[in-house]
Amino acid sequence: MGTIDGLPPLREVIEAHDLVAKKQLGQNFLLDLNLTAKIARCAGDLTGYDVLEVGPGPGGLTRGLLAEGARHVVAVEKDARALPALAEIAAAYPGRLTVLHGDALELDLTAHLKPPVKVVANLPYNVGTELLIRWLSPPAWPPFWQSLTLMFQKEVAERIVAKPRTDHYGRLALLAQWRAEARIVMSLPPEAFTPAPKVHSAVVHLTRLEEPRYPADGRVLARITAMAFNQRRKMLRSSLKGLAPDVEDRLLAVGIPPTARAEEIGLEAFCALARNIAG
Template identity: 55%
Template sequence: MTLSAPPPRESLRDVIARHGLDARKSLGQHFLLDPGITARIAGMAGRLDGVNVVEVGPGPGGLTRALLDTPAASLTVVEVDARAIVIMNELAASYPRRLHVVEADAMRRDLTDLCPAPRQIVANLPYNVGTPLLIGWLRQASQWARLTLMFQLEVAERICATPDSDHYGRLAVLSQWVARCGIVMTIPPGAFSPPPKVQSAVVNLIPHAHQPDPALFRAMEQVTAAAFGQRRKMLRGALRGIGGEALLEAAGIAGNRRAETLDIADFDRLAHAHLGRQPSAS
């Protein structure tokens, strides 16, 4: 699509001052104001021609502006902070029919009904709800072409961790089971206002072509919750409440192994066994 020249923009710091948009700890807010960094994040989302993008927690609109500078077909921002909604509505007036503003809690809203496919999420997620938001989107991964999400670095490392590493756990299994995951950018605390105490990182999650149905996803959630509930416990004990030795035997996994040693294929067999069916041939 052909983009018209963007209208003149007030600096983000002036926007924040004019609206009294102080970052609130209760909302997990850390605003990213550097246009060079926000442009790089928008670029990490890949080709956006014809794609409908959803951004969660736009705040004063730094990443929003960068996304509007891409060829995305539309951008829908979801914001719970009424102060930021006013800013987003001001910006939307300059982008009629292309920028849509939704005042809602993303934890309670199905984002797939906000725009048609193909759709992506690109967001600097509030630190306090980033993980539960991600798990909710993983459940509906078939509905998203890509997720480009910023988290605390430690959370990003947990998403992308490999077996037998310090960060490997339930989040890595759920994420990598349904998507190809990778850290594509790290961001220092000083890039934010106010600066967080930790580094941040952008993760790309590209859903696999074939996705588990809801029943199988629930089975995987149950298996991983039990397996990693007591990390150093052998699986015959950790999984006792959901089948124990019988479940392990059906999946072909030794009971004296520990959860952190299993790879994604091992967990896939456990989830299928827990559901009472065998995995289909790949």
């Protein structure tokens, strides 16, 4: 697809603004507007929603979000070279696109968004996981967003949706699935991007739960899972011995065998242990 909105094809935009992707910014551009529109649709109905996008680059996904009916898009771009291209999109969609120049890790993005909000982004590889953890760990729950539709390296996507007793299961899966429904909705090969990365990519869609799946103190749960998975080859009675002097008794009290390893234990059991430790 060359265009969806009367604006130039993305290859022309990149040439006109000299937007060569920079590795140090984690940039890999999607130039096929069919694909960017498909990613936008993975987020569901956008009409009536503000949408936060991080790392729009030349604006392919931005255009998809606007064409799919987003009420207002707030696009955060660190690379000043992309701002003129994004300004052209803003002019084509008057009043519906706000571009913020800066680092998404440092800006207060909620000040620019009105609920309900969805987050849709082809995240820069170098900050994707950190942003996800922040969005899943706000001071108060529920968060400012209703859903997250995010592109990651495929390995990271698999870690988000992983189940116990699988290679990718760990702290990221527990955090994501404690507070959201998470599923992979789309996979993309390296050649879909310019430049082509060395890895496959995947889009994960997370829908927030109004409250965590099982009751637990988030800080206690984070401490337990960090200790357990930082020594994932050890039995839990060893990896968690710093939690409490009677940790074996506490494990048995919530139905976890002390000889089990972290990757064998599901979210519900970890939450039960967190409640036991906190109480």
